Amino acid sequence: MLDISFTPNPNPKPRPDPDTLVFGKTFTDHMFLMNYDAGQGWHHPRVEPYGPLPFELSCMVFHYAQEIFEGMKAYRTPEGKVRLFRPYENARRMNSSCRRLCIPEIPEEDFVQAVKAVVSADRDWVPDKAGTSLYIRPFIIATDCSLGVHASRSYLFAVICCPVGAYYPEGINPVKIYVEDQDVRAVKGGTGFTKCGGNYAASIRAGERAEEQGFSQVLWLDGVHRKYIEEVGSMNVMFKIGGTVVTPELTGSVLPGITRKSCLELLRDWGYSVEERLVSARELFDAAQTGSLEEAWGTGTAAVVSPIGLLAEGETRVEVGGGQIGRLTQRLYDTLTGIQWGTEPDPYGWMVPVE
Secondary structure (H helix, E strand, O other), X not given: OXXXXXXXXXXXXXXXXXXXXXXXXXXXXXXXEEEEEOOOEEEEEEEEEOOOOOOOXXXXXXXXXXXXXXXXXXXXXXXXXXXXXXXXXXXXXXXXXXXHOOOOOOOHHHHHHHHHHHHHHOHHHOOOOOOOEEEEEEEEEEOOEOOOOOOOOEEEEEEEEEXXXXXXXXXXXXXXXXXXXXXXXXXXXXXXXXXXXXXXXXXXXXXXXXXXXXXXXXXEEXXXXXXXXXXXXXXXXXXXXXXXXXXXXXXXXXXXXHHHHHHHHHXXXXXXXXXXXXXXXXXXXXXXXXXXXXXXXXXXXXXXXXXXXXXXXXXXXXEOHHHOOOHHHHHHHHHHHHHHXXXXXXXXXXXXXXX
16 A cells, blocks of 8 residues: 655635536646656655646657556545546556556556545545536656667656536537548557557547548548548447447557446446447448448547447448437446446446545
């Protein structure tokens, strides 16, 4: 167990209006920090006032991008309790990213304890308005001051938090998706299965192009054959085709999403046929033309479930489910958010209380 020191913020900020929260713009009063040095391991765990940190310009993270992160949330129940959604899954995925990026792992219990410590310190920041939550960003960066392509010998593990408003303040509206045919997000053997910043930087150009054409996200194709669906924007993606739910398999270039995993567990418990396999863009458009593509949705921490109402490739446009959210998509969203916000039972033990 970590011996975490605590330094209270002497100048706490006023709590923001939950009706005007903007994702990723307002940060809480405290942050968690812990250092790593070769020969010493992880040490000096602490919660201290949120603020800037000094880094030299030769810091390796700036030059060789040895860094990883996670995204997770804390929720306030109607009774006022604060809970985390599946934090041990985030801990396991972060360690998977650590292994790929040659970063020292953090014991799962220490990861969860660190997250709990900063959320507990800022528990008053967890909003109670329906649909709101506290977004949590744990991350690790290489801190050696050295030029040369090799693993750093020192790192910083940090956790920062920001309150976020309802993702769908006016209700869930299906989005328009464009099949990206120029850039690729990741390839087998690369870092596609990790949460590292480089994956997201590589996706920005395609996202900008899609937005210019009036689309919300891009549907990523694999980097080898340029035909198999991998993700949608920064989310995992699922399709209901002829009664069966199909989602791209985890081949090493697809992020093993925690919301994805939760959806699959729910679907199987509900008796749906679920297939994790290769699915081509051609299969989707053919299914849409025959009417067997019944629903499509993205899954991720921020949106939970994001329905897809239109698919486009080149000049071809096909509606999904009449451009409306499907019954199964809605059920997944309602069930997951109900468990998260404490308005539905949690038979899986997914929610972990913050004392």
